[in-house]
Amino acid sequence: MRMRRKKWARPELDACAWVVKDCDRYRGRWRTLFPKDQPLHVELGCGKGVSTCEMAWAERNINFVAIDISTDVLGVARRNIAARYGAESVDNIRLAVKECTLIGQTFSAGDRVERIYISFCNPWNQRSRHKKRRLTHSRQLMQYRDFLVDGGEIWFKTDDDALFDESIGYFMECGFEIRFLTRDLHASGFSPNYVSEHERMFSEQGIKTKFLIAAKRSLAAAPDLLKRRRRAAPDMTTLCYIEKDDRCLLIHRNRRESDGNYGKWLGIGGHFERGESPDECVLREVREETGLTLTDYAFRGVVTFVSGDWVEYMYLYTASAFEGELTGECDEGDIQWVDKARMKDLPMWAGDRVFLRLLEEGCPFFSLKLTYEKDELIAVELNGRRQG
Numbered sequence: 001m002r003m004r005r006k007k008w009a010r011p012e013l014d015a016c017a018w019v020v021k022d023c024d025r026y027r028g029r030w031r032t033l034f035p036k037d038q039p040l041h042v043e044l045g046c047g048k049g050v051s052t053c054e055m056a057w058a059e060r061n062i063n064f065v066a067i068d069i070s071t072d073v074l075g076v077a078r079r080n081i082a083a084r085y086g087a088e089s090v091d092n093i094r095l096a097v098k099e100c101t102l103i104g105q106t107f108s109a110g111d112r113v114e115r116i117y118i119s120f121c122n123p124w125n126q127r128s129r130h131k132k133r134r135l136t137h138s139r140q141l142m143q144y145r146d147f148l149v150d151g152g153e154i155w156f157k158t159d160d161d162a163l164f165d166e167s168i169g170y171f172m173e174c175g176f177e178i179r180f181l182t183r184d185l186h187a188s189g190f191s192p193n194y195v196s197e198h199e200r201m202f203s204e205q206g207i208k209t210k211f212l213i214a215a216k217r218s219l220a221a222a223p224d225l226l227k228r229r230r231r232a233a234p235d236m237t238t239l240c241y242i243e244k245d246d247r248c249l250l251i252h253r254n255r256r257e258s259d260g261n262y263g264k265w266l267g268i269g270g271h272f273e274r275g276e277s278p279d280e281c282v283l284r285e286v287r288e289e290t291g292l293t294l295t296d297y298a299f300r301g302v303v304t305f306v307s308g309d310w311v312e313y314m315y316l317y318t319a320s321a322f323e324g325e326l327t328g329e330c331d332e333g334d335i336q337w338v339d340k341a342r343m344k345d346l347p348m349w350a351g352d353r354v355f356l357r358l359l360e361e362g363c364p365f366f367s368l369k370l371t372y373e374k375d376e377l378i379a380v381e382l383n384g385r386r387q388g
């Protein structure tokens, strides 16, 4: 259930010395934010911090970073922690607002994280394409591997059987060994266990807590991963501008402040599923996000995005005919027909304006490379030639 807006949350977080603002700045330097250099544990999706404050209070020889995507929820966590610590200084907890599917932007190997906690994350069971948003999905685990030390652990709790069973597969696939597993944590005698808000809620309904500890095997111990890592490195996506008369169908990414594209207007598209061709991917993405079936479309070019370690190859399409009705049910933002003449006034990535201009000018099939430094476009190459 969505929490009601808490107007006080943002100002209180802003004023709090142990809340880390603009947290990606500390990538590789998290240990410097604590007065004592001691093991670093990270909690993803900490919610209201009910177990965080008990755990950190009991384990003062550990430094904790607790992260949640929601400012309102983290505001409650801050209050709970402040109440637990009372007059004592909160010296071993730091809080941060962050979308955990992008956590690789926040931590690096230099942070030497020794343990990650994931408790009662969203199971994303309704649609199979949403499973990749799970905080235990292989895509996530490969990010965690980058900043978790060899032998470092992930402690994972859930009420959800399907999520638990499938997560075991993700852990095995990503070079983790399962060190402990129980389908009834409270009957298992495992200690110490700090009960989270959702753990208590589900227990009261008679739903058992499934729990496992997975330890990261080193690359030397899991050599298959090297191959997988190389293969999985770049993101592969499609993007389509669907045109009708003088209008173009765009999505306004306005659902979550932590979305890397938050506030921007984009074409319709998304990631490839395994084994899909670009055409299959774009048709599926358009159908899933808009309800429309493209009947006339063209592959116009390939865009290579580079920003630091991140690489994405995007297959760019335009479409001029479709069947079906616009459903407008997209959980990433509002989908709207926009007058083409108005598009230049909308907030967009600088690089998107470059390929939109090429499309509008009818440029033959092209290869465009866009290099960003953080959010700033710093280089453009068209068909191998540096522009500007």
Ligand SMILES: C[S@@+](CC[C@H](N)C(=O)[O-])C[C@H]1O[C@@H](n2cnc3c(N)ncnc32)[C@H](O)[C@@H]1O
Pocket: 044, 045, 046, 047, 048, 067, 068, 069, 070, 073, 098, 099, 100, 101, 118, 119, 120, 121, 122, 196, 197, 198, 199
């Ligand atoms: C069901 S609650 C669990 C909270 C707490 N761990 C517990 O066990 O009670 C899930 C929490 O994860 C947060 N969350 C969901 N998706 C997230 C994401 N992608 N990144 C960061 N936090 C996320 C939500 O805001 C919410 O507070």
